[in-house]
Amino acid sequence: MLSGENLQFLKNSLTFWDKLTKQQADYIVSNTSLLQYRQKEHIHSGIHDCIGVVVVKKGRLRNYILSDEGKEVTLFRLNSGEVSVLTASCAVESVNFDIQVDAEHDSDIFIIKPEVFKKLCAENIYVENYFFKTLASHFSDVMAAMEQILFLSFEKRLALFLINQSELDGCEYIRMTHESIANHMGSAREVVSRMLKYFQKEGIVELSRGDIGIINREKLERIAE
Amino acid sequence: MLSGENLQFLKNSLTFWDKLTKQQADYIVSNTSLLQYRQKEHIHSGIHDCIGVVVVKKGRLRNYILSDEGKEVTLFRLNSGEVSVLTASCAVESVNFDIQVDAEHDSDIFIIKPEVFKKLCAENIYVENYFFKTLASHFSDVMAAMEQILFLSFEKRLALFLINQSELDGCEYIRMTHESIANHMGSAREVVSRMLKYFQKEGIVELSRGDIGIINREKLERIAE
Structure with missing residues (x-):
């Protein structure tokens, strides 16, 4: 009851x-x-x-x-x-x-x-x-998910995913493995890791064990636009 | 009225x-x-x-x-x-x-x-x-379209498309340009042409101006399975 x-x-x-x-x-x-x-x-x-x-x-x-x-x-x-x-x-x-x-x-x-x-x-x-x-x-x-997958570049989709995730969690640090992000996006772990490393090189995120920190949100939002 | x-x-x-x-x-x-x-x-x-x-x-x-x-x-x-x-x-x-x-x-x-x-x-x-x-x-x-696009190889998807199309038209000859097939499948004309040429080499279809003829349906169905 x-x-x-x-x-x-x-x-x-x-x-x-x-x-x-x-x-x-x-x-x-x-x-x-x-x-x-x-x-x-x-x-x-x-x-x-x-x-x-x-x-x-x-x-x-x-x-x-x-x-x-x-x-x-x-x-x-x-x-x-x-x-x-x-x-x-x-x-x-x-x-x-x-x-x-x-x-x-x-x-x-x-x-x-x-x-x-x-x-x-x-x-x-x-x-x-x-x-x-x-x-x-x-x-x-x-339909929104499908349009993203079919029509947006992987870079843009990953940026959108990180923004969306940090809003859902109410936190600039995203506690997710690259594997689990890949599963969300229908992609492979290697592809996610490679793009995250690129974002890190560009000073957009910082990567540490099990964490992805958004350190330049403005830049990330520009990619997602 | x-x-x-x-x-x-x-x-x-x-x-x-x-x-x-x-x-x-x-x-x-x-x-x-x-x-x-x-x-x-x-x-x-x-x-x-x-x-x-x-x-x-x-x-x-x-x-x-x-x-x-x-x-x-x-x-x-x-x-x-x-x-x-x-x-x-x-x-x-x-x-x-x-x-x-x-x-x-x-x-x-x-x-x-x-x-x-x-x-x-x-x-x-x-x-x-x-x-x-x-x-x-x-x-x-x-959902069926989405699962096909996300989960099937392009070869399989094209085979399914040709089978489906010939059933819809009730005819072994499909009168469509490679461009228009590409638009259906969310792909590029070159990709469709390349795969059709491969199907032709395998003796599955014959290509002529504006026509795709299915000449070995059994083989096509095996690919689509």
């Missing part, structure tokens, strides 16, 4: 809550789990998994695609208060692709069973609307 | 038609145009265009993204009876990316004004549902 604070968090995140009947709200509450995942732990793998609708309470989730050869490309990330419906794709027809979800940091997440959403989507137009609007916003995120 | 045959076509394509009130059906009919586009003619450019929901009567439409430098990548194509809602993105929130649409062949298309869909989505749950389901199926198409 969800505690008062957790219930309030869920109500704030699921903007259709006011439009639920008492019975529907109870139905969600009694079919929602609050789970803890450690950093890098795998949460969801593809369409056959279908764990349900995910609401991030704390932490950050990485949504990505994975090739047969193990190549990864990050599509978008979800932070506290954000919701993924792609993890409940079995609840709707017409979504037929595989998405992978990992905890990027230690994360607490609510998972609402997919059959709950399926039932409520059929009963309540506001729930269905919410589901599809969230889907549309994932679609927009994926 | 739409003729009987055209009206019937529209009814068959828009699967929510039976759920419309007489007034709603009339509202669509009186706000739908049937337009003809020549091969390669531009139909829709990005979010600020928002021409409306498109139903293909005859021909084929290419939906693609376009970089600032003019690089193109095809996301999906629409054939007779198929519908695009991305061309009516102003009718819904949460879709905020630009898509380009060209006529790939001479095409006859119905265009339903975006404000009609906006109004009917608000009034009629079946219309809204249809809108979002179609959006979800575009999303699935885009």
Whole structure:
């Protein structure tokens, strides 16, 4: 059973809550789990998994695609208060692709069973609307990622990634391995290391064990423009 | 005003038609145009265009993204009876990316004004549902394109493209320039020409002015596997 604070968090995140009947709200509450995942732990793998609708309470989730050869490309990330419906794709027809979800940091997440959403989507137009609007916003995120990958130089993409990451973390020091940056970007570790070394030579970042420090943000932003 | 045959076509394509009130059906009919586009003619450019929901009567439409430098990548194509809602993105929130649409062949298309869909989505749950389901199926198409681009070798992608194209056209001879294949694939003409010459050397295709003939489909399919 969800505690008062957790219930309030869920109500704030699921903007259709006011439009639920008492019975529907109870139905969600009694079919929602609050789970803890450690950093890098795998949460969801593809369409056959279908764990349900995910609401991030704390932490950050990485949504990505994975090739047969193990190549990864990050599509978008979800932070506290954000919701993924792609993890409940079995609840709707017409979504037929595989998405992978990992905890990027230690994360607490609510998972609402997919059959709950399926039932409520059929009963309540506001729930269905919410589901599809969230889907549309994932679609927009994926298109943005795709345009970056296809149309921007690697230099620009890496600059954008570092800026974005330091904003997400609220810190000029990015604590990530080159390998994990490569996985986000669908690139190879060597390529990331080479470009970071170039940025270092240009006085834009400083590299130390496990850390990338942004020391000339203005220059980095000029590259990303 | 739409003729009987055209009206019937529209009814068959828009699967929510039976759920419309007489007034709603009339509202669509009186706000739908049937337009003809020549091969390669531009139909829709990005979010600020928002021409409306498109139903293909005859021909084929290419939906693609376009970089600032003019690089193109095809996301999906629409054939007779198929519908695009991305061309009516102003009718819904949460879709905020630009898509380009060209006529790939001479095409006859119905265009339903975006404000009609906006109004009917608000009034009629079946219309809204249809809108979002179609959006979800575009999303699935885009993910399939993205996975191909990111994860498959160019050789495999070109083999898949040729197979797919010959199936679409119902013909072993593909009448397309290397340039236009490159635009579909987000590649460069030289890269396409080089790989086609390799396929020719392997006895898979024969190349002549403006034509690519598949002469060993089995071998092509083995590459695409």
